[in-house]
Amino acid sequence: MTAHSPRTIAVVTGTRAEFGLLLPIMRAIAAHPALRLQVIATGTHLLTNPGTLAEVRAVFPDAAVVPMYDPTHTGRSADAAALGRGTTALAEHFAKARPDIVLVLGDRIEALAATLAATVSGIRVAHVHGGDRAEGQTDESIRHAVSKLAHLHFPATPASSHRLVAMGEESRRIHVAGSPAVDGLREIPPMSDSEFALNGSPSVIFLLHPTSDDEDLEHERAGTLIRACRDAGATLLLDPNHDPGRAGILKAIAESELPRIDHLPRTGFIGLLKRAHLLVGNSSAGLIECAALGLRVVNVGSRQNGRETPANVTTIHDWDFIAVQRAIHEQLAQARKYGALQCHHPYGDGHAGSVIADALSRADLTRYPHTKLNTY
Secondary structure, three states, X not given: OOOOOOEEEEEEXXXXXXXXXXXXXXXXXXXXXXXXXXXXXXXXXXXXXXXXXXXXXXXXXXXXXXXXOOOOOOOHHHHHHHHHHHHHHHHHHHHHHXXXXXXXXXXXXXXXXXHHHHHHOOOEEXXXXXXXXXXXXXXHHHHHHHHHHXXXXXXXXXXXXXXXXXXXXXXXXXXXXOOHHHOOOXXXXXXXXXXXXXXXXOOEEEEOOOOOOOHHHHHHHHHHHHHHHHHHOXXXXXXXXXXXOHHHHHHHHXXXXXXXXXXXXXXXXXXXXXXXXXXXXXXXXXXXXXXXXXXXXXXXXXXXXXXXXXXXXXXXXXXXXXXXXXXXXXXXXHHHHHOOOOOOOOOOOXXXXXXXXXXXXXXXXXXXXXXXXXXX
């Protein structure tokens, strides 16, 4: 690479939530004089029309589009077929676009498809948020599979970095960057009074993602949680992600007749969290963004088991209505009495995007050969 040939970084985004986390990295890459950004939208961005692809294109009009899912089929078998389609289509795209590095985040099949396509094609992969533990997610093993294929690692915390080393990854490939979820939080304004009132001026935000493909079980769990939230005060329901089991949660949301939002762009979501008193559910945002904002959280179930948990989070491991109800009331009372909770969190200082972009620009790829070795 010379001063006249910037290094091309292809960033692959497959979901609404992960796009919000990748955005500060994308912007830092685009602004770096030694880097050139390619954006590829795939996965659930394309499931509805215009879907969240419109959100990606609003920031990056030239984003490439690579379909994966068949919207008429859902479930684990449909996801497996989508993984195959995505791997093939992304390999074809990489052959034409010829990026130097493909960057992915997290643990979803979109990241795995991009990683498989790039690695087998001889393109180096950079992985953000590798080494995390989230034992209750079906995608937990996907995160570690991506890490074993990746050539550069940008874990969010020192503990995640240590796990990568324990997995046999070379320490020189690992750069602790913090979580991009913390980047720019202070600059996002709280939701306006008018929009907040339009959504019922909620004290409680409900955000529950499925952890199984049993729609009846997801419906029962969501119903339990919604009843506990409703009992505590004004509640706003947010739609879950597109994992199998989603239909059960959506059914419980529709039956509740409470105020509901199907999707918020990241600025709207963070602005909403800045106005509420409590987040209830099982989103990683409760452990990362909410910790940085000082918002109290009642985390229910196993989805975030193993993830580093700051002091703003109270976890109820089972789905007992009385236990969940008690935790919600206690945390809501604390929030109303004391306001935001200032707590330490391990997810960095809000500069992950620039740290990652700088490391990508400086990386001597001869030190990170495509062929990898375990350290043991």
